[in-house]
Amino acid sequence: MFHNDYAFTVTERFLRYVQIYTQSNPNSTTFPSSTNQFTMLRLLVEELKEMGIEDAEMDQYGYVFGTLKSNTTKNIPVICFCSHVDTAPDCSGENVKPIVHHYKGDTIFLPDDPTQLLNTDIYPYLHNFIGEKIITASGNTLLGADDKSGVAIIMDAVNYLIQHPEVEHGDIRILFTPDEEVGRGTEKLNMQKLNATYGYTLDGGEAGYIEDETFSADSVEVIVHGVSAHPGYAKDKLVNATKIAGEILANLPTTSWSPETTEKRQGFVHPVAVSGIAEKTSIKFIVRDFKTSKLKEHEDKLRKIVEDTLHHHPEARFEFIVKEQYRNMKEVLDKHPQVMQYAIQAIKEAGMEVKNECIRGGTDGSRLSFMGLPCPNIFTGMQGIHSKTEWIGIKDMQKAVETVVRLSNIWALNSK
Incomplete structure (x- = not known):
């Protein structure tokens, strides 16, 4: 033929x-x-x-x-x-x-x-x-x-x-x-x-x-809202969203749950971009798994990490925005x-x-x-x-x- x-x-x-x-x-x-x-x-x-x-x-x-x-x-x-x-x-x-x-x-x-x-x-x-x-x-x-x-x-x-x-x-x-x-x-x-x-x-x-x-894929954007203040007069006033974002990243698992620690059929959550100022900082993540149902589990775990981090900063707040990418x-x-x-x-x-x-x-x-x-x-x-x-x-x-x-x-x- x-x-x-x-x-x-x-x-x-x-x-x-x-x-x-x-x-x-x-x-x-x-x-x-x-x-x-x-x-x-x-x-x-x-x-x-x-x-x-x-x-x-x-x-x-x-x-x-x-x-x-x-x-x-x-x-x-x-x-x-x-x-x-x-x-x-x-x-x-x-x-x-x-x-x-x-x-x-x-x-x-x-x-x-x-x-x-x-x-x-x-x-x-x-x-x-x-x-x-x-x-x-x-x-x-x-x-x-x-x-x-x-x-x-x-x-x-x-x-x-x-x-x-x-x-x-x-x-x-x-x-x-x-x-x-x-x-x-x-x-x-x-x-x-x-x-x-x-x-x-x-x-x-x-x-x-x-x-x-x-993979099935979602994106997550975590937006941390802090409290702005003049740095010269910030004592007991400033709540730095950028630092809080750094804490969130530091609280992510280091030996699992990331692209650099997973293979084959393992899913992951991966921070891809950070931007912002002291008043407001955004962290963008991609969430991946072969089972679509597991995306929600990954996202709930990430949300818990954010909530636990923000618990130490009661005057800050956050948004957690999930968007479907592909299945x-x-x-x-x-x-x-x-x-x-x-x-x-x-x-x-x-x-x-x-x-x-x-x-x-x-x-x-x-x-x-x-x-x-x-x-x-x-x-x-x-x-x-x-x-x-x-x-x-x-x-x-x-x-x-x-x-x-x-x-x-x-x-x-x-x-x-």
Whole structure:
């Protein structure tokens, strides 16, 4: 079904895409959060049209849509493949200079900053690429494999299906999104316009990985209100909210309940920002667990720590504001088992071992699943993401292209 002599375009596309500056901005109030993302999004519309996707378009918010039309009369659910174009604000994504290495098993020193290096001690997964080609940046920036590899994979899979009309498939919806890295990737998405039944994000790691479970997530803001006074005349008057906030942080557990002390299926509460003055100080937390019901337990524990701290400062008061962020997509995907079953079958047919993992984080698929599009996450091969030593193996991207093609066909073969 998949022709092994296919001339993949995924590498050429990827090398082109990563050189386009698309870093998102967590401090922006616009959507997308950075106008530079439009450059790549417009390019994708042009490339899709050149490939023959006649309805390719970008809406006012930067979402790119397109449809590869069904080539069969079967009643096949509409499947969406989705990736995001923005890169993370954690590390510079400007002036990316990708380098293709024929990896021989030695240490790679990145030329623009030789202190940035890759070897099999740092990345054991590199053992799989001895004698193969990998791509890195030059040492001053991230690479952008998260998630321009996913974009390139989807584009090449569509290219394959156009070139091989004998591969039966239903309507395939293509979706490229902005702002995933700042948690806003689906904020303005028009689901009626998307008009798909099931979906897959291409935004995962090692070859063969498929992820159907994420954290459930809330945010908590604790606002401490103190009592302001002139510091020269503050005796018995000033109640310093900033100091109280420091006490709250000091009262958090130090050997558990935090990102640096948890792993696997353990949840945590994590302070991410503190700001304010003596009169009023804010602490922002993220709360994470794989069981949605446990979020309330974590929040109650945090509230108790705040209350106990404030007990020693009777003239101070606090606000405790909880906001839902996203939920574990497994709660939705378990109701649609064929979505995972077909993806697992496609990975196996492409000759890989399936690795079903949970994500200690979230993806666009988390939100999409609860917006009515059950949506697990498929591998792309990306490694060392959000760092100057980010890298990806070309053979992994090619295997992801094959997986998408086979998955599209499996949905057709299982429909009438």
